[in-house]
Amino acid sequence: MKIDPFVALETVLRESETKGSEIVSVFDSLNRVIAKKVQSGRNLPPRDNSAMDGFAVRYEDIETIPAAVKIKGLIKAGDNIDSLKIEKGECYRIMTGAFVPEGADTVVELEATEEEENSKVKIVKEKKRGANIRKRGEDIGKGDLIDMSGYPVNAYRQSRLISVGTTVLPVYRKPKVAIIATGDELEYPSAGVNEDKIIDSNSFFIKSTLDNMGIDAQYIGISKDNVEDLIDIFSGLENYDVIVTSAGISFGDYDVMTNAAEKLGINWLFTTVNQKPGKPFSFGKRDGSLIFSLPGNPVSSAFCTYFYLQPALRKMMGYKMYHNKQITAELNGKFHKRNERVHFNRVNIVYDDNRFFAVPYDSQGSHLISSLVVSNGFAVIDADKTGEIPSGKQLKVYVYDFESIF
Numbered sequence: 309m310k311i312d313p314f315v316a317l318e319t320v321l322r323e324s325e326t327k328g329s330e331i332v333s334v335f336d337s338l339n340r341v342i343a344k345k346v347q348s349g350r351n352l353p354p355r356d357n358s359a360m361d362g363f364a365v366r367y368e369d370i371e372t373i374p375a376a377v378k379i380k381g382l383i384k385a386g387d388n389i390d391s392l393k394i395e396k397g398e399c400y401r402i403m404t405g406a407f408v409p410e411g412a413d414t415v416v417e418l419e420a421t422e423e424e425e426n427s428k429v430k431i432v433k434e435k436k437r438g439a440n441i442r443k444r445g446e447d448i449g450k451g452d453l454i455d456m457s458g459y460p461v462n463a464y465r466q467s468r469l470i471s472v473g474t475t476v477l478p479v480y481r482k483p484k485v486a487i488i489a490t491g492d493e494l495e496y497p498s499a500g501v502n503e504d505k506i507i508d509s510n511s512f513f514i515k516s517t518l519d520n521m522g523i524d525a526q527y528i529g530i531s532k533d534n535v536e537d538l539i540d541i542f543s544g545l546e547n548y549d550v551i552v553t554s555a556g557i558s559f560g561d562y563d564v565m566t567n568a569a570e571k572l573g574i575n576w577l578f579t580t581v582n583q584k585p586g587k588p589f590s591f592g593k594r595d596g597s598l599i600f601s602l603p604g605n606p607v608s609s610a611f612c613t614y615f616y617l618q619p620a621l622r623k624m625m626g627y628k629m630y631h632n633k634q635i636t637a638e639l640n641g642k643f644h645k646r647n648e649r650v651h652f653n654r655v656n657i658v659y660d661d662n663r664f665f666a667v668p669y670d671s672q673g674s675h676l677i678s679s680l681v682v683s684n685g686f687a688v689i690d691a692d693k694t695g696e697i698p699s700g701k702q703l704k705v706y707v708y709d710f711e712s713i714f
């Protein structure tokens with residue numbers, strides 16, 4: 309029986325769990341998902357300091373302008389101010405980031421002043437009390453908790469952690485993933501491959517997609533279309549959380565995954581999905597591993613990687629937001645749909661006049677790798693919609709390459 313793709317996705321996600329946590333250096337934490345709240349070891353800023361190059365004054369002295377105040381000295385970022393203080397009628401020349409001395413409560417930026425003789429400065433613009441002072445602990449206080457758990461470390465988050473003195477970080481363990489291709493027609497990429505052979509591009513698509521997510525997926529290799537070869541390869545796999553295979557999963561005489569599954573001890577949760585591309589996609593369990601058997605056609609394999617494997621891995625990696633991102637776009641062209649499967653058709657999303665348009669790719673054959681590169685999204689056409697899908701129709705689109713839109 310064919311399962312609905314969205315029900316299939318739910319099934320996959322239900323089985324996808326995190327694998328515990330570990331401590332890593334914050335400097336090696338890029339793309340890792342934060343597992344716990346982190347306590348700030350410092351006040352940031354550490355003390356009240358100046359937001360501008362200017363003069364640190366007492367507000368009372370400059371309430372009425374113009375006002376002349378005596379310059380006591382200069383404070384720059386990094387200076388120790390413990391013994392510095394201003395009294396009535398005094399100020400310090402101060403640089404951006406420098407600590408504000410005792411007695412000062414306002415900074416007047418250079419542009420609002422005119423320097424005079426006798427070490428005096430004239431304030432010529434009105435200021436509010438407290439102007440241009442960045443308060444101690446305004447960004448974060450010492451001991452406060454930073455809750456970024458469930459989010460991956462990126463440059464923004466990493467800099468926040470580093471700024472409060474964090475050196476080590478609790479992160480979720482990465483799932484261990486193995487990739488196997490199957491097919492007698494396949495060859496490893498190299499110079500001089502017989503032109504009648506098919507170069508295993510699926511495995512590299514899968515590996516690069518996963519490596520981009522911060523998973524170091526292992527490319528195990530190509531299995532021949534015979535059950536013994538596949539069993540042999542499987543028996544060498546140790547402690548993988550996820551095993552991804554491509555091809556040999558439909559109904560042909562030589563569909564090796566289908567034929568070997570029982571001997572391999574795979575317990576399928578579903579074996580056919582009511583979708584195009586990717587109908588034969590099968591998902592199961594074997595010992596402690598989840599098995600994702602992707603169809604061999606490159607578009608089907610890529611779609612199933614995007615639609616099932618990536619959200620599942622994000623969930624296993626500890627992501628709070630593991631779902632794929634969808635937009636609504638207006639179809640700019642036509643589709644013709646002949647069957648009652650849910651279609652995920654390749655479209656190129658264009659942003660114009662504050663709206664998204666979905667331009668269909670001419671041919672939706674599951675063997676056309678070109679369609680994946682020219683397009684950037686999968687437009688959803690419901691199972692019960694058949695015949696012509698006219699231009700102007702609003703469609704949900706899963707965008708797999710946002711950067712190419714804007």
Ligand SMILES: Nc1nc2c(c(=O)[nH]1)N[C@H]1C(S)=C(S)[C@@H](COP(=O)(O)OP(=O)(O)OC[C@H]3O[C@@H](n4cnc5c(N)ncnc54)[C@H](O)[C@@H]3O)O[C@H]1N2
Nearest residue numbers: 489506507508509510511555556557558587603604605608
């Ligand atoms: N009688 C039926 N035949 C087929 C059905 C069906 O329902 N009844 N489904 C079709 C659909 S839909 C798909 S999708 C394909 C998927 O079949 P398999 O997963 O068994 O894949 P293969 O037949 O082994 O290969 C399909 C195609 O993909 C190429 N391929 C395989 N591996 C790679 C790789 N690693 N890199 C690049 N290209 C690869 C392979 O050479 C084939 O051309 O089945 C239909 N048939």
Ligand code: MOO
Nearest residue numbers: 585586587608674
């Ligand atoms: O996935 Mo098959 O998805 O229709 O070529």
